[in-house]
Amino acid sequence: MNDHLLKLSPEPLWRHFRTLCNTPRPSGHEQRLVDTLIAWADERGLAHERDAAGNLKLSKPASPGGGDLPGVILQGHLDMVAQANADHPHDFTRDALDTYVEDGWLHAHETTLGADNGMGVAAALAILEDDTLRHGPLEALFTLEEEASMRGALELDEDWLQGRYLLNLDSEDRGQVYIGCAGGADVVVGARLPTRELGDHEILRRVALTGLVGGHSGIDIHKGRGNANRLLVRVLRALEPFGACLVAYQGGTLRNALPREAFASIALPADEEEAVMQRLAELQAELASELAGIDDDVQLTLEPAESDAPLTEAASRLLIAALHVAPCGVERMSVEVPGVVETSNNLGVVKLEAGRFHLCALVRSLRDSATWDLADRFRALFSLIGAETRVENAYPGWTPDPESTLLARFRRLHLEQTGVDPDVKVIHAGLECGILGGKYPHLEMISFGPLIRGAHSPAERVELESVDEFWQVLRAVIEDLATARAA
DSSP: OOGGGGGSSSHHHHHHHHHHHHSOOBTTOOHHHHHHHHHHHHHHTOEEEEOTTOOEEEEEOOOTTOTTSOOEEEEEESOBOOOBOTTSOOOTTTOOOOEEEETTEEEESSBOOOHHHHHHHHHHHHHHHOTTOOOSOEEEEEESOTTTTOHHHHTOOTTOOOOSEEEEOOOOOTTEEEEEEOEEEEEEEEEEOOBOOOOTTEEEEEEEEEOOOOEETTTTTTSOOOOHHHHHHHHHHHHGGGTOEEEEEEEOSOTTEEOOOEEEEEEEEGGGHHHHHHHHHHHHHHHHHHTTTTOTTOEEEEEEOOOOOOBOHHHHHHHHHHHHHSOOEEEEEOSSSTTSEEEEEEEEEEEEETTEEEEEEEEEESSHHHHHHHHHHHHHHHHTTTOEEEEEEEEOOBOOOTTOHHHHHHHHHHHHHHSOOOEEEEESSOOTHHHHHHHOTTOEEEEOOOOEESTTSTTOEEEHHHHHHHHHHHHHHHHHHTTSOOO
16 A cells, blocks of 8 residues: 555655555554564664663664764654544554645645654664665664653663764754754543433533644644634533533543544533524634634534433533633743743643543643643642642653754755755754653754644645655765764
């Protein structure tokens, strides 16, 4: 499948990306891909190892005469975000992706593409098989579960890597190089809320909010896109005067993706249904006006719901109120790095079933202290409704080093290869560099990649021309570092 990728240039990179597209690899299900890459390494005589966390390292000795050259680590993550449109049946643990080219971009039909971070993994594999390059010792580090928890990087062995320079291939902007990133943490809230029997004159209805663009909860957080959880909770607040009481809720699927859809089952007096439908039409118009030019396809619908026990009126009101005031979106812009978000939060996953409430939010910040402060605000807020809050999978930010010699080399080579001096950036997203730098403080690191848009959503796509440019720059960096003798 995806044979058309073999006709694209550069052929080695796209050949490996085809393997990634044909091999299911959502977070937590990378084993099949690991086995495939180990078999490929054995065929080429490349050394391979796995650490205690399951991360994979492929190694290639230096070119003849390059034994004293500093080692280079090519780094990416094997997993991908698994997002499909609601009406598209796709099993990310079994099905290959179905890709197509349109107007110079590669897409996947109705699902995420996995260019994040499949492009970086494919490029690293293509470098390893390129015997025309002069290079020092090469290590390709492929981590696990980056999109779900950063577990691979967080549990990486601390005496495993030998290289001096690390090239993180997990960025998504052409003509840019990243030297710093936000840290973050998952905020997980849980509670058991009281329920009651459905009243004799009550009916059950399902309110659906769909049609949002979604996107990456870090790099897209400042773009004004709708968060389905935030918006549907607003709708539920507006329906409370009609006697609506929350029964069940399902919004979002990943804490690091802006929720595109959310669904709530409510109980309401039968004689209020017509008024509720009229109010929903008014809310539909309000949201369409507010989101015009950003989320033009937002839709609110009402349909019959399956039977279940509603929350008590008090529990419903408290939960909806807490969700309504919970931090969501940009909290603060950076002063030190103008134009970059400093602190944000994404209400990623919200669930309510049979009185069991679950929320998973992702807090990000360039300042670790701000990450913990925002997480504590969640704890304080949801303690008011008797919920328990815990912080998981915390990871540090990556402190920029604008004087890095690796950065200077990259800027010179990028200008030579493309005619453009790259923008030096700090990203409001969780690159693994911060974690890796904490474990290997001697590393000099940069992050770069091809142009990817719509990451973490079915709109994900990669620009073909930028992939070729990315490949040429990467090869130039590898060869240039082969002129730097080890200190």
